[in-house]
Amino acid sequence: MLKGKVLIAQGGGPTAVINQSLVGAILESRKFPGIEHVYGALHGVSGIINEDFLDLTKESTANLEAVAATPCSALGSTRDKPDVKYCQEISKVLKAHDIGTFFYIGGNDSxxxxxxxxxxxxKSGHDLTCIHIPKTIDNDLMVNDHTPGFPSAAKFVASAFAGINQDNAALKGVYVGVVMGRHAGFLTAAAAGARLYDGDGPHLIYLPESTFNMANFVKDVKSVYDKYGRCIIAVSEGIHDAKGTPIITSLMKNIEKDAHGNIQLSGTGALADLLCDQIKAKSGITRVRGDTFGYLQRSFLGCVSDVDAIEAREVGEKAVQFAHFSGKKHGTVTIHRTGNYAVEYKLSPISDVAAKTKVMSKNMINKDGNNVTDAFMKYVTPLLGSGGLPTVSRLDRSNAVPKILAKKKK
Amino acid sequence: MLKGKVLIAQGGGPTAVINQSLVGAILESRKFPGIEHVYGALHGVSGIINEDFLDLTKESTANLEAVAATPCSALGSTRDKPDVKYCQEISKVLKAHDIGTFFYIGGNDSxxxxxxxxxxxxKSGHDLTCIHIPKTIDNDLMVNDHTPGFPSAAKFVASAFAGINQDNAALKGVYVGVVMGRHAGFLTAAAAGARLYDGDGPHLIYLPESTFNMANFVKDVKSVYDKYGRCIIAVSEGIHDAKGTPIITSLMKNIEKDAHGNIQLSGTGALADLLCDQIKAKSGITRVRGDTFGYLQRSFLGCVSDVDAIEAREVGEKAVQFAHFSGKKHGTVTIHRTGNYAVEYKLSPISDVAAKTKVMSKNMINKDGNNVTDAFMKYVTPLLGSGGLPTVSRLDRSNAVPKILAKKKK
Known part of the structure; x- marks a missing residue:
């Protein structure tokens, strides 16, 4: 049962809707009469040990709603991974401030x-309720059908590739777009949402779930290029060789790792450039361009799936309800698909999700490992939102004017 | 006076609203009773010499309106630059098809x-009316206050940096965003539209109008980082040293040029990576990330300034009106600002615009060459559209909870 003070924090990479979950948890908490204060810790668990708290009880509802519509963690985030000493500090601070409930919004590491x-x-006999609230654009949390943040990022990626498809049709060539995704390819696979007409890109999709082979890659690209005179490729930043070594690490001298041991994959255009160089060198195609979508994928202003915004709000609200009503001290809120399309929420054991990684199931990827299946399209389409993507239309190519000079030449 | 057949084509890099101009010219042409057919050439001037024409008279208005709302050249584009022989071929085809008026939508090169x-x-006595319709995200056409395509690309860049600003505030570090712009810095400068609160990024902006000095750059970054604990930088892809050599060329082995002699700047993450490496090596800052916005800037689905969409439509319509009413055979439609904010359109000599480049005026750039002035903000703000950017809101940092343990330690 909720009473006294609750604390909320946000960890890991920001998303377009993570503040929906924050605001959902704040407003829902304040509906329970036992709650005196709702605190927010700045920059995740690091804000707890530093006692950097905001009293969110003093926020107006209007401002909270405006914050909910703003991308990226309003409380700030952290990549800190607590060890025993760190946890002792956390306990000390929570006890000092008389905080009985802690909500942590984040992904695998959080x-x-x-x-x-x-x-x-x-273990230490500290009477604390601790609920994890899911978010991650990677969509790689176990138990969950999908995770808040993913649908909006997927909409961004699909919208980007839909535009790129128009651009590449206007000025033909090869285009490589590198999408975030360390172990799970869901976000890269969402590029397939851009396809509307026959021959639309992305024509090839490479995911970390499959082994990447450079020779096959170049062969695939050449084959599509020979057919359409152009080729659009979506690639996960986490693609790797048969030994599991990321393709990008073959390029980098100083490999940067965070506290969770993750190698830096984002924030560099190196992988796109490597793949473009390989295509140019081995296929003879001259116009080859590469983009790395980078941080825009998780923060771009004004690209939100309404389905995502609603669900992100609800996981925040449900976390508070589970803390009050479930009778359990700890847990993680999980999303389960029911019907086509609706969801329900459960409180699952944190250990079922913590530090584990869900990847795309085999039936979502084609045999050659260079595309997605209809099963994936069925999975991802409702997540892109009620409006789908903005319209893409084209001129009717059947209205070709008969050639006059070419006719005379015959 | 318009009669018989008119031909429309699109050249150069696509934009988010170039199809508004196309559809404006098609629909307006069809209002004049002397017009029998409106043809469209596929892939710019190259489609003329190949006689690749669509009869746009056969398009429904509903589909044309849907095409108008779709980013990137619906007719396809080209980088071809006609020489005398090419022009002879064009004349031959236009005469064969009895086309008396040619509208070409494009930028400097087009x-x-x-x-x-x-x-x-x-010179050859061919009775042809030829009207250029302006577009370019670079905003670098002479005579014009601004050019269709720029406002929507500016909205994209400002929206991207507004999101990046939230992201970077949540997980602090240095962020370098490389924006398109070979000689003119307008699009990079538009990143400043992302600033809302004190301390918001981008904190530094580097433009091709100023000479880039690596040592000063690193010093600037360190200075901002020391103040805010973070630093966001917007950089034009065209930044160059005192000799005018693009910084990016110091990196590339095989320099690719198009028919107009332009070096390839886009479609590679090399410049962002170089700048990040320099910051890491020379400032001691560890979390440094770089993104290259790439082709998303000119093609992203669903990021259009309504001011831009309207003006792009109007330059297409005005081109047709000028062809019919102005009594002049050739010209380029130019946009002139009047009041705050409205525009009027004129027919100017093509040679006033052709192959020339407008850059930012000195009063738009600060003395140190690392930021924009209020004069630029006044210039760019109305272009971002009637709604401005989506909302960015933050929690009230004055609601800090007094520290308990830190107090005890004293």
Whole structure:
């Protein structure tokens, strides 16, 4: 049962709708009469040990709603991974401020942080309720059908490729777009949402779920190019060779890792440039362009799936309800698809999700490992939102004017 | 006076609203009773010499309106630059098809192509009316206050940096965003439209109008980082040293040029990576990320300034009206600002625009060459559209909770 003070924090990479979850948890908490204050910790768990708290009880509802519509973590984020000493500091601060409930909004690494904090509380006899609220554009949390943040990022990626498809049809050539995704290819696969007409790109999609082979890649590109005079390729930043070594690491001298041991894949255009160089060198195609979508994917202003915004709000609200009504001390809110399309929410054990990675199931990827299947399209389409993507239309090519000079030449 | 057949084509890089101009010219042409057919050439001037024409008279208004709302050249584009022989081929085809009026939608290079075609027609006694319709995201056409395509691309860049600003505030570090712009910095400068609160990024803006000095750049970045604990930088792809050599060329082995002699700047992440490496090596800052916005800037689905869409439509319509009413055989439609904010359109000599480049005026750039002035903000703000950018809101940082443990430590 909720009473006294609750604390909310946000961890890991921001998303377009993570503030919906924050605001959902704040407003829902304030509906329970036992709640005196709702605190927010700045920059995730690091804000707890530094006692950097905002009293969110003092926010107006109008401003909270405006914050909910703003992309990226309003409380700030962190990549810190708590160890035992870190947890002792957290306990100390939470006890000092008389905080009985902690909501942590984040992905795999943040859910693992929540697990560590919850387990330490259990062991040390600290009476703390700890609920993890899911978010990640990578869509790679176990148990969940999908995760808040993914649908909006998927809409961004599909919208980007829909535009790129028009651009590349106007000025033909090869285009490589590198999309975020370390182990799971969901976001890259969402590029397929851009296809509307026959021959539309992306024509090839490479995912971390499959082994990447450079020779096959160049062969695939050449084959599409020979057919359409152009080729659009979506590639996950996390593509790797048969040994599991990311293709990008073959390029980088100083490999940067975060506290969770993750190699830096984003924030560099190196992989797109490598792939373009290989295509130019080995296929003889001259106009080859590469873009790395980078941080725009998780933060771009004004690209939100309404389905995502609603669900992100709801996981925040449900976290508070589970904390009050479920009778359980800890857990993670999980999203389950029911029907086509609706969802329901459950409180699952944090350890079922923490530090684990869900990848695309085999039936979502084609045999050659260079495209997605109809099963994936069925999965992803309702997530892009009620309006789908903006319209893409083209001129009727059947209205060709008969050639006069070419006729005379015969 | 318009009669018989008119031909429309699109050249150069696509934009988000170039099809508004196309559809404006098609629909307006069809209002004049002397017009029998409106043809469209596929892939610019190259479609003329190949006789690749669509009869746009056969398009429904509903489909044309849907095409108008679709980004990128619906007729396809080209980088071809006509020489005398090319012009002779064009004349031959236009005469064979009895086409008396040619509308060419494009930027600097396309306006030069229109000039060459028009001058060749004059010299050879070919009775042809040739009107250039402006577009370019670079905003670098002389005479024009601004050019269709720029406002929507500016909205994209400002929206991207507004999101990046949130992202970078949540997970602090240095962020370099490379924006399109070979000689003119308008589009990069538009990143400043992202600023709302004190301390918001982009904190530094580097433009091709100023000489780029790597040592000063690193010093600037360090200075901002020391103040805010973070730093967001917008950089034009065309930044160059004191000799005018693009910074990016110091990196590339095989330099690719198009028919107009332009070096390839886009479609590679090399410049962002170079700048990030320099910052890491020389400032000691560890979290440094770079993105290259690439082709998304000119093609992204669903990011259009309504002011831009209207003006792009109008330059297409005005081109037809000028062809019919002005009594002049050739010209380029130019946009002139009047009041705050309205525009009027004129027919100017093509040679005033063709192959020339307008750059930012000195009063738009600060003395240090690392930021824009209020004069630029006044210039760009109305172009971003009636709704401005989507809302960005933040939590009230004055609601900090007093520290308890830190107090005890004292």
């Amino acid at each position: 859910s693992d942080a929540a697990r560590i904090v919850a387990e330490h509380a259990e | 306006s030069d192509a229109a000039r060459i075609v028009a001058e060749h027609a004059e």
